[in-house]
Amino acid sequence: MGQRLGVNVDHVATLRQARRAAYPDPVTAAALAEAAGAGQITIHLREDRRHIQDRDLKILRETCQTLLNLEMAATQEMVKIAYEVKPDLVTLVPERREELTTEGGLDVTGQRESLAQAVRHLRDGDITVSLFIDPDLDAVRASHKLGADRIEIHTGRYCEARNAKERTRELMRVVDAARAGSKLGLGVAAGHGLNYDNVQPIARIDEIDELNIGHAIIARAVLVGMDRAVRDMLRLMRGD
Ligand code: PXP
Numbered sequence: 001m002g003q004r005l006g007v008n009v010d011h012v013a014t015l016r017q018a019r020r021a022a023y024p025d026p027v028t029a030a031a032l033a034e035a036a037g038a039g040q041i042t043i044h045l046r047e048d049r050r051h052i053q054d055r056d057l058k059i060l061r062e063t064c065q066t067l068l069n070l071e072m073a074a075t076q077e078m079v080k081i082a083y084e085v086k087p088d089l090v091t092l093v094p095e096r097r098e099e100l101t102t103e104g105g106l107d108v109t110g111q112r113e114s115l116a117q118a119v120r121h122l123r124d125g126d127i128t129v130s131l132f133i134d135p136d137l138d139a140v141r142a143s144h145k146l147g148a149d150r151i152e153i154h155t156g157r158y159c160e161a162r163n164a165k166e167r168t169r170e171l172m173r174v175v176d177a178a179r180a181g182s183k184l185g186l187g188v189a190a191g192h193g194l195n196y197d198n199v200q201p202i203a204r205i206d207e208i209d210e211l212n213i214g215h216a217i218i219a220r221a222v223l224v225g226m227d228r229a230v231r232d233m234l235r236l237m238r239g240d
Pocket of ligand 1: 009010044071091093132152158190192193194212213214215216
C-alpha cells in the first residue's frame with residue numbers, strides 16, 4: 001500500500017483570516033483535495049486561532065470523507081475539544097505563540113507527565129494519537145513508552161539542509177527514526193517543509209506510511225488549482 005497524503009489546509013484559512021472574510025473556505029479546499037486523491041485532511045487548531053477556527057474543525061468532522069487529523073497542543077482545552085469532536089487522529093505538537101510555524105518536535109522527555117495524560121485521555125476517547133517528534137532515537141523510544149499509537153517525524157532540518165552532505169545526514173536521521181519507530185510497532189508519518197523538490201527521498205522510506213504537507217501544496221494550488229497541486233504531489237510520492 002502506498003503512503004497516504006495528508007493535505008494540511010491551514011493556509012487556506014490563513015488567507016481567509018487575512019481579511020476576516022468568509023472565503024476561501026478550508027472545508028471546500030479539503031473536499032477538492034480529497035477528490036484529487038488526498039488520503040487525509042490535516043488541520044492545526046492553534047491556541048491563538050490564527051488560521052483554523054473551531055467552526056472549521058466541526059464542519060470538517062462532518063464533511064471529511066477520508067481521515068481527519070487534528071494537530072494541537074497537549075493542553076486541557078484542546079484535549080477537551082478533541083474529545084468532543086472526535087477527529088480520527090490527533091497529532092500532538094509543541095506550540096509557541098510567537099512562532100511562524102511549528103519549529104521543532106515535542107520535548108517528549110521534559111513534558112512526559114502532561115503528554116502521558118493527554119495521550120491517555122485521547123486514547124480513552126478512541127482517538128488514534130501521534131506525537132510530532134524530531135528524528136531522534138530517544139524521542140522515538142520515549143513516544144513508545146508514553147503509549148502513543150504513532151509518531152510523525154519532523155522533516156524540517158532535512159528540508160532546510162544547505163548542502164548535499166547535510167541533507168544526506170538529515171535524511172539518514174529520518175530513516176533511522178522511522179525504522180526504530182516501526183520496529184517498536186508505531187505507525188510512522190513525516191512532515192514539515194516538504195515540497196515538490198524534496199519530497200521523493202522521504203516518500204521512498206518504506207516505514208513511513210503518511211506524509212503531511214501544507215504550505216507547498218496550498219502555495220501551488222493558489223496558482224494552478226487544488227486538483228493539480230495534489231495530483232502533482234501524489235505523482236512524485238509514487239515515483240511516477
Ligand atoms: N506536520 C506537522 C505536525 C505540522 O505542524 C505542520 C505544519 O502545520 C506540517 C506537517 C505541514 O508543514 P508544511 O506546511 O511545512 O508542509
